[in-house]
Amino acid sequence: MEHYDILVAGAGVSGICAAIQAGRLLGNNKVCLVEKNGLTGGTATVAGVNYPGIFHAWGKQVIKGIGWELIEKTYEAWGRTIPDHYYSNDDSIPHWKMHVRIDAMLFAAITDRELADAGVKLKLHTMPGKVQFNGDHYIVTLCGKDGLYDVKANYLIDCTGDANLAFLAGAKLNTPEVCQPGTISCYAIGYEPATLDWKEIETNFYKEVENGNLQLDDFGWGKAFSRGFIGSRGNNATHINDINAFNSENKTKIELAGRACLLRIFKFLKKQKGFENLEFKPLGGECGVRETRTIQGLYKITVEDYVKAVDFEDAICHSFYPIDLHDKEKGLDFKKLDKGKVPQVPLRSLIPKNIPQFLAAGRIISSDRLANSALRVQATCMATGQAAAVAATLAIKTKTQPQNLPLQDIKNTLRQFNAIVP
Numbered sequence: 243m244e245h246y247d248i249l250v251a252g253a254g255v256s257g258i259c260a261a262i263q264a265g266r267l268l269g270n271n272k273v274c275l276v277e278k279n280g281l282t283g284g285t286a287t288v289a290g291v292n293y294p295g296i297f298h299a300w301g302k303q304v305i306k307g308i309g310w311e312l313i314e315k316t317y318e319a320w321g322r323t324i325p326d327h328y329y330s331n332d333d334s335i336p337h338w339k340m341h342v343r344i345d346a347m348l349f350a351a352i353t354d355r356e357l358a359d360a361g362v363k364l365k366l367h368t369m370p371g372k373v374q375f376n377g378d379h380y381i382v383t384l385c386g387k388d389g390l391y392d393v394k395a396n397y398l399i400d401c402t403g404d405a406n407l408a409f410l411a412g413a414k415l416n417t418p419e420v421c422q423p424g425t426i427s428c429y430a431i432g433y434e435p436a437t438l439d440w441k442e443i444e445t446n447f448y449k450e451v452e453n454g455n456l457q458l459d460d461f462g463w464g465k466a467f468s469r470g471f472i473g474s475r476g477n478n479a480t481h482i483n484d485i486n487a488f489n490s491e492n493k494t495k496i497e498l499a500g501r502a503c504l505l506r507i508f509k510f511l512k513k514q515k516g517f518e519n520l521e522f523k524p525l526g527g528e529c530g531v532r533e534t535r536t537i538q539g540l541y542k543i544t545v546e547d548y549v550k551a552v553d554f555e556d557a558i559c560h561s562f563y564p565i566d567l568h569d570k571e572k573g574l575d576f577k578k579l580d581k582g583k584v585p586q587v588p589l590r591s592l593i594p595k596n597i598p599q600f601l602a603a604g605r606i607i608s609s610d611r612l613a614n615s616a617l618r619v620q621a622t623c624m625a626t627g628q629a630a631a632v633a634a635t636l637a638i639k640t641k642t643q644p645q646n647l648p649l650q651d652i653k654n655t656l657r658q659f660n661a662i663v664p
């Protein structure tokens with residue numbers, strides 16, 4: 243049976259940083275990364291959200307480490323320079339301009355290379371199906387294209403975005419009754435926004451809603467016509483509501499609902515003046531999911547902790563983002579952080595409260611919905627992935643549960659790999 247020190251599930255931005263960090267600490271073939279898709283990067287690549295943020299706050303960098311290294315290497319391969327406005331202290335710059343736009347395919351290719359260089363065993367098109375704890379190690383039943391097989395692992399790190407591995411291992415989870423909408427993006431071409439008759443399009447939109455050919459929320463942002471989809475050329479504009487896509491059944495529902503929405507929009511726009519040459523190009527292809535479940539950790543980050551930027555003794559990274567809850571009725575519950583505030587993430591929010599030898603990273607860390615609406619962004623996910631790997635590695639090496647590790651050892655190791663630790 244294959245035996246790994248650490249098995250990471252999910253190769254989104256949190257999982258790749260976790261696996262690379264663990265591989266660099268443990269060496270060849272000690273770390274396994276299991277991913278259900280054929281492409282690394284998760285939401286950043288398969289859902290077209292190729293603009294990770296936010297790494298800088300109030301004029302200085304607050305998140306770095308392996309995630310930032312991957313971005314720098316992507317820019318180098320791309321032959322571009324990372325714009326320097328990120329270091330600006332000007333808080334009139336809107337938060338979305340602080341995301342670092344990357345070429346998704348280059349990012350995935352660089353990631354693949356760094357995973358290989360770190361000696362990580364990458365298993366694409368593979369999912370965990372069963373998890374058993376046998377006293378001091380886990381047996382994980384994986385499903386590949388060739389069927390089921392077991393692997394042994396001392397530590398597990400859940401980076402699935404949906405807490406799937408934690409669920410299989412018996413962790414307690416929080417599943418919100420209502421969750422943020424998903425978004426399917428595309429790249430819409432063949433029209434010129436400056437030449438459009440917006441009034442006419444808006445009037446026709448409501449007529450088609452009445453005729454049953456469009457839904458009121460098809461153009462996202464509440465129940466009304468919005469210029470967002472057309473203006474952004476289909477990027478990050480639709481809102482697919484009322485589906486918590488944590489499992490395969492609901493993932494299927496959200497993909498189908500997303501594509502049906504794009505089809506309605508396409509048919510509608512194609513009939514409008516100026517859209518005769520309209521085309522939708524895929525941008526990742528999957529419906530992006532903002533929220534599903536979080537783990538119940540040793541500590542739950544609250545929105546008060548977040549906006550007050552509470553100092554945690556066991557802080558392992560920063561997080562920087564406005565409170566940003568997309569709501570079906572209200573549109574956006576949005577609040578900028580007060581000047582100078584840089585929230586922190588404590589190690590305890592990565593540790594499930596009821597299972598051993600297990601860590602979580604990315605958007606599923608223990609947090610309330612409003613705190614999660616901010617810390618779910620990619621820079622924080624990358625930093626928590628790296629920190630989870632350091633904690634798991636030190637825990638293995640010293641045979642100590644992560645919450646009992648000397649904090650200084652975790653912080654020093656993270657700093658050795660260029661992470662910024664509060």
Ligand SMILES: Cc1cc2nc3c(=O)[nH]c(=O)nc-3n(C[C@H](O)[C@H](O)[C@H](O)COP(=O)(O)OP(=O)(O)OC[C@H]3O[C@@H](n4cnc5c(N)ncnc54)[C@H](O)[C@@H]3O)c2cc1C
Pocket residue numbers: 251252253254255256257276277278279282283284285286289291293294295296341368369370401402403404406407424425478530531532603604605606618619620621623
């Ligand atoms: C529409 C939209 C817009 C956003 N805008 C921004 C933005 O502007 N800037 C920003 O920084 N963030 C943004 N975010 C948030 C951010 O992209 C995500 O929260 C973040 O990428 C989550 O990273 P993750 O590693 O936790 O999970 P994911 O990126 O979801 O990665 C999880 C990975 O695990 C795999 N996986 C899932 N289940 C299993 C399983 N059972 N077995 C094996 N593999 C599995 C998935 O295929 C995926 O590769 C946005 C999100 C959405 C949906």
